[in-house]
Amino acid sequence: MNGVINFFKPRGMTSHDAVNLLRRTLKTKKIGHTGTLDPNASGVLPLCIGKGTRIAEYLLDSNKEYIGELTLGYRTDTQDGDGKVISISNKSVTENEIISTMSKYIGDISQLPPMYSALKHKGKKLYELAREGKTVERTPRSIKIYDQKILSIEDCKKILFYTSCSRGTYIRTLCDDIGMDLGTYGYMSYLLRVGAGSFKIEDSYSIEYISKLNHEEILQIITPMDKALEHIERFTVPEYLYSKLINGVVLQVDTEENMMNKLLRVYCKDIFVGIGKIILDDSKFYLKMDKVLMI
Known part of the structure; x- marks a missing residue:
């Protein structure tokens, strides 16, 4: 079993719990999450299995999509x-104020990570410090909201x-920031x-569904590594370079400057070989493998 399972994580379960649960269910130790x-x-919650754990780092940067609910009037x-x-705030706001305020949270914005998060400070997770009643200084981070739509507004609350x-x-922090901006507080x-x-x-697949499958059926729901990486552009290497490519030799290739320094899914003989990058040296383009992933 090598690839990625699109796991449906239920509320109340940590990502680490999900990994352990799937390890027991599939009877394999080599499973990891992608954030x-x-x-x-x-x-x-995509979970990488077998050799699929080697591509986890390339899935971390993928965009995320959420449906959330913001409740106004309280801050937690x-x-x-x-x-x-x-x-607590009793201030009333209008639909137009909500729409106008939320529209400001699109594009490049700065966000202060919450204390209740898995980020670390001097080797200790922030939420562990928060539970001890401690607050430490955090550095705001640049994030990007690509799209945001209001689906419904109930009683302006x-x-x-x-x-x-x-x-x-952090969607929690987004809710908190919007509530503060509206002057009435808010929480996710x-x-x-x-x-x-x-x-x-x-x-996605629930643990209840996965646990009923036999080995062959489980293989059918595992996404192959290259398909899981479809957000990375494909690059094909000529067949005569196959033996050098799979041994990680840096190869001179014919390509364009706009292909430089970005991750590429590398194929040869219609086989997914791994992840590489185009580099420029002495006015010539070379393909350097970042990771050979052939099974």
Whole structure:
């Protein structure tokens, strides 16, 4: 078994728990995730299996898609519904104010990572420090919101919305920031990840479904490594260079300057060989393999 399973993580399960559960279910130790999904969120969590664990790093940067709910009037210490309420506001806001404020949170924005996160400070996770009542200085990070749509507004108190965003975006913090901007506080009361790169929720599999499959059926739901990396551009190498390519030899290739320094899915003889990059040396283009992934 080598590839990626589009796992549907239920609410209340950590990403680490999901890995351990699938290890027991599939009776294999070599399983890893492609970036954590908030324990109180449910939805798409791609899990790499076997040699597929070697491509996890290339899936980390894929864009994420969420459906979330923002509840106004309250602020919690965790920025979600599991935390302690630390501020309350009775201020009323209009639909137009909500629409106008949320429209500002599209494009390149700066976001301060929350204390209740898995980021580390001096080797210790921030949420561990937060549980001890400690707060440490964090550096704001640049993120990108590619798309954001309001799906519904209920009594100008609950906003259901869709967001497509870059890696490292905290939807909890987005909700908190919007609530602060509106002057009435807000927290994330619901979160469903509906997409992670090319993996979509309609194609995800629950643990209940997976546990009923036999070995052959499980193989059918595993996404091959190259298909899991379809967000990376394809590059084909001539057949006569095959033996050198699979041995990691740097090869002179005929290509364009716009192919330089970006990750490429490398194929030869219609076989997925691995991930490489085009480099320029002495006015000539060369293909340098970053990782040979042939099974």
